[in-house]
């Protein structure tokens with residue numbers, strides 16, 4: 027195996043490069059490149075390690091002909107075009123926890139800075155003034171903190187704020203009542219939060235639902251004298267409306283670590299506004315957080331490039347260290363079953379369903395489905411993998427269904443793949459022998475037992491004496507060696523299925539010749 031090559035394109039703790047080298051991954055650290063400069067070199071790399079500065083746009087991805095993985099040393103991935111990466115089969119990962127504490131602490135630091143106007147007081151004092159009577163702060167104790175977004179960072183902020191004896195009200199549609207009780211926060215709708223909070227801090231990603239969540243209209247619903255902190259993403263607060271609300275005195279203070287456009291223009295309207303403070307996207311900038319995210323991203327990228335292990339991926343189901351060894355043989359079975367239906371079923375598939383029963387029903391079905399789709403879609407594209415297969419399948423209008431059966435069947439474990447075709451449903455099923463050897467056990471309702479590997483020949487014929495001899499003869503005369511021979515039939519004298527493994531591919535004229543043998547209904551060369 028050639029050594030994979032990774033580019034670190036944003037400033038990252040040196041531990042990242044050290045880990046790549048230790049793990050046997052070649053690494054180049056080239057930061058500060060323009061988009062065109064990045065496009066010129068990205069084709070050399072299998073992996074890209076970034077923070078928020080590098081923009082992984084469709085044109086960068088188009089030039090990234092060898093790229094397999096983008097690793098974000100941090101949380102937000104709004105600088106990566108994930109749908110485009112998925113189409114290209116590139117995994118996108120982040121490090122969802124490495125900088126959470128640090129960012130929560132930055133939000134708390136901003137809250138104190140606003141409450142006591144520390145930046146202004148510092149600036150004036152160092153300018154030789156002694157403005158002791160100009161700064162009257164507010165206490166945090168007993169005040170209400172409104173949390174918009176109560177995920178990893180929001181819940182750490184909540185714990186810290188409760189420690190400061192604040193009351194915490196949270197708006198987060200995904201926060202369960204049980205989790206709210208566990209955290210000690212009051213779950214509320216947005217309007218209630220806006221009406222109650224003395225301080226509001228934002229901790230959501232930027233999405234279509236959260237963009238301008240603090241709009242002019244919502245700012246008007248806040249308590250007079252509210253103070254606002256955004257250490258999440260620019261664009262959550264309407265900056266023009268915030269400026270107006272600060273100027274009118276409705277908002278008593280605002281602290282932004284993030285801006286809609288970064289870096290903001292030097293003449294940004296908020297700059298110089300009294301009671302406005304800001305930092306240049308420093309939420310994650312501590313030694314501890316940067317070491318955490320650098321180590322995590324380098325380990326995750328190395329794992330994927332060297333072993334196929336997937337952690338914290340955003341566009342493909344993760345495979346944990348415990349799950350991976352159990353799922354690997356299933357994924358091999360699933361890919362073979364998907365490939366089999368893909369090679370045999372005619373076009374215009376409308377639905378594919380993946381059913382699991384027995385031991386398979388206890389596993390994470392998502393990677394199994396992704397592997398089925400990889401096998402299925404391989405007939406359309408050589409560059410298909412677990413990342414882009416589900417996307418390609420959906421693009422072709424395929425409805426994907428997953429069913430987990432809680433029932434005992436004939437096999438200790440079973441994966442069944444059924445596709446709806448114009449000719450009706452076509453179903454194949456497989457199991458694992460000895461827990462790790464994939465075997466086809468049923469094909470279109472007929473029991474067979476076959477290893478799907480290499481070149482194979484599939485024949486449907488009428489079960490009649492002498493047929494096997496005729497096939498053996500035809501292949502033997504053509505110098506084609508049969509490796510294994512698997513036969514299944516509905517009933518004696520009924521329809522039979524023959525699966526032969528061959529030592530070399532079946533030449534086209536021989537396929538035609540076999541087709542002419544008496545009793546043959548279908549012949550197809552297969553490849554696994």
Ligand SMILES: NC(=O)c1ccc[n+]([C@@H]2O[C@H](COP(=O)([O-])OP(=O)(O)OC[C@H]3O[C@@H](n4cnc5c(N)ncnc54)[C@H](O)[C@@H]3O)[C@@H](O)[C@H]2O)c1
Nearest residue numbers: 102175176177178179198200229230231235257258309310
């Ligand atoms: N300033 C920085 O340097 C810095 C550092 C780290 C993270 N961040 C940003 O902080 C944000 C939060 O990070 P996290 O790790 O807590 O993410 P998270 O995914 O753990 O939490 C986000 C929360 O937002 C909630 N949410 C989603 N849509 C919502 C909506 N419409 N209304 C209310 N809540 C909604 C989700 O349910 C979730 O609980 C991210 O945008 C991340 O990029 C910024």
Ligand SMILES: O=C(O)[C@H](O)COP(=O)(O)O
Nearest residue numbers: 077078079100101102310
């Ligand atoms: O989403 C994040 O992790 C933060 O915005 C940190 O970004 P940075 O790595 O550019 O500091």
